Amino acid sequence: MLLRIDHVGIACENLDEKIAFYESTFGVTVVSREVNEEQGVKEAMLHVADGEGGGSYIQLLEPLSAGSPVGKFLAKRGEGIHHVAYGVSDVTKAMEAIGAKGVRLVDLHPRHGAMGTSIAFLHPKDVGGVLTELVESPPRPS
Numbered sequence: 038m039l040l041r042i043d044h045v046g047i048a049c050e051n052l053d054e055k056i057a058f059y060e061s062t063f064g065v066t067v068v069s070r071e072v073n074e075e076q077g078v079k080e081a082m083l084h085v086a087d088g089e090g091g092g093s094y095i096q097l098l099e100p101l102s103a104g105s106p107v108g109k110f111l112a113k114r115g116e117g118i119h120h121v122a123y124g125v126s127d128v129t130k131a132m133e134a135i136g137a138k139g140v141r142l143v144d145l146h147p148r149h150g151a152m153g154t155s156i157a158f159l160h161p162k163d164v165g166g167v168l169t170e171l172v173e174s175p176p177r178p179s
């Protein structure tokens with residue numbers, strides 16, 4: 038069901054500073070920067086590798102407000118890994134299959150993610166404390 042690790046989401050206080058750190062330390066490059074109001078984040082995707090069905094990235098996340106998911110996470114735990122995202126070929130089918138196992142879905146329907154993806158979150162309390170995201174990439178241009 039899972040194609041690859043699509044991204045690791047990392048919560049940070051200052052997006053520009055963290056981008057500069059990752060670029061200079063690991064030699065990775067920002068391929069997308071977006072503000073996602075629905076998810077309450079300002080985020081950047083840094084490309085690591087290509088994989089089955091899409092790329093693998095580091096996603097740096099700065100909260101838009103203290104009450105947003107990343108804002109609450111930072112206040113409770115500080116900077117660090119916020120979520121792990123797996124690539125799937127069909128996010129709706131994956132949600133159905135995983136939901137049928139008794140894992141709570143945070144979203145009833147897929148949401149808009151970075152770079153035109155469709156995403157859905159699984160509740161961390163049902164995944165051993167790991168906030169888990171499913172990502173369906175848009176078809177590649179041919």
Ligand code: V0V
Pocket residue numbers: 046073076078096098106107109110113119120122143149150151154156158160161162166167168170
């Ligand atoms: C919260 N908890 C976590 C967690 N966030 N555990 C592990 N990893 C995380 N990231 C734990 C928290 O410690 C609490 O446990 C419990 O869950 C309830 O947390 P809360 O702070 O009271 O928050 P809630 O219940 O209001 O919300 C938690 C959920 C929320 C997971 C439902 O954060 C959510 O909807 N997340 C999905 C959306 C999201 O994260 N968007 C930002 C990334 P204790 O302390 O009670 O034991 S956007 C993104 O990735 C995009 C756009 C993309 O990839 O394209």
Ligand code: CO
Pocket residue numbers: 044046096120122170
């Ligand atoms: Co993400």
